[in-house]
Amino acid sequence: VTAGRHGPARDREAAPRLRPVDGDEVPPLRDRDARWTGALPADIDGALDAARKRIRTEQKALYAEGTRSLLVVVQGRDASGKDGAIRGVFAGVNPLGLETHSFGVPSEEERAHDYLWRVHRVVPARGMIGIWNRSHYEDVIVPRVRDTIDDGEARRRLRQIADFERMLREQGTTIVKFLVHVSRAEQRQRLVDRLAEDDKQWKFRAGDLDDRARWSEFTRVYRTILAHTSEKAAPWYVVPADDKPTRDLLVAEVVAATLERMDARYPAATPEVLALRETIA
Ligand code: AMP
Ligand code: MG
Numbered sequence: 001v002t003a004g005r006h007g008p009a010r011d012r013e014a015a016p017r018l019r020p021v022d023g024d025e026v027p028p029l030r031d032r033d034a035r036w037t038g039a040l041p042a043d044i045d046g047a048l049d050a051a052r053k054r055i056r057t058e059q060k061a062l063y064a065e066g067t068r069s070l071l072v073v074v075q076g077r078d079a080s081g082k083d084g085a086i087r088g089v090f091a092g093v094n095p096l097g098l099e100t101h102s103f104g105v106p107s108e109e110e111r112a113h114d115y116l117w118r119v120h121r122v123v124p125a126r127g128m129i130g131i132w133n134r135s136h137y138e139d140v141i142v143p144r145v146r147d148t149i150d151d152g153e154a155r156r157r158l159r160q161i162a163d164f165e166r167m168l169r170e171q172g173t174t175i176v177k178f179l180v181h182v183s184r185a186e187q188r189q190r191l192v193d194r195l196a197e198d199d200k201q202w203k204f205r206a207g208d209l210d211d212r213a214r215w216s217e218f219t220r221v222y223r224t225i226l227a228h229t230s231e232k233a234a235p236w237y238v239v240p241a242d243d244k245p246t247r248d249l250l251v252a253e254v255v256a257a258t259l260e261r262m263d264a265r266y267p268a269a270t271p272e273v274l275a276l277r278e279t280i281a
Pocket of ligand 1: 138
């Protein structure tokens with residue numbers, strides 16, 4: 001419990017289960033890495049609820065403080081569970097404090113600008129949590145896999161991205177990045193379900209199968225990204241995501257701990273406001 005601050009005291013829990021990626025030891029992203037093999041609580045739903053509660057508590061203080069922001073980047077293959085993780089982790093957080101954006105195939109206007117333009121204009125405002133479902137990293141992944149840029153240009157973009165993220169951090173935005181990692185077999189099952197179920201077909205794009213056929217090319221680009229943009233202050237976390245409740249818990253714990261480390265403070269009431277206590281009718 002932290003004392004000596006404005007607003008309610010907050011409990012600080014244990015460190016998250018997931019460790020940030022070390023750019024010098026990039027995880028192999030094999031199929032078997034899509035299953036969490038570490039310890040789990042007996043009651044995963046209860047633990048997820050507890051982590052969500054921590055997120056809610058910190059979000060309120062961040063919003064009240066109004067000087068800094070958190071940017072949560074979510075990347076991953078089709079059907080890896082990006083949407084589900086966002087829903088599972090942020091359900092119950094005050095919607096007024098969230099700015100969520102999905103980045104699809106760039107529009108004509110977006111293509112007429114540099115690739116950071118469309119993301120920069122929607123970075124979270126002070127006091128907000130920004131959630132990006134795909135991100136600027138797509139502009140390394142898609143063109144590299146489709147061979148419209150080479151390794152040299154991919155590296156140049158990753159350097160630009162690292163510079164961009166550093167600028168955001170220096171201006172008060174904390175950044176945390178998740179690569180939601182699904183196995184080939186689990187992705188297949190989810191794509192099959194998408195084709196079978198009336199309320200899921202809308203999510204299926206013809207191109208999803210082309211991307212699936214280029215599995216190892218995607219793996220290679222993801223690993224290049226992890227190698228070159230894993231900063232201590234803007235860490236990547238690879239999320240084993242074949243099991244959905246585990247996925248949500250692992251992500252929620254990191255988000256909660258990241259917010260707690262930001263340690264947002266409620267502003268103290270000004271003397272003018274305190275004086276009004278005496279005058280309110
Ligand atoms: P979804 O997230 O399933 O709605 O699909 C969005 C699609 O847009 C995915 O196939 C992405 O790879 C694609 N996409 C997102 N950003 C870019 C980009 N910068 N360049 C090309 N394709 C992109
Ligand atoms: Mg998709």
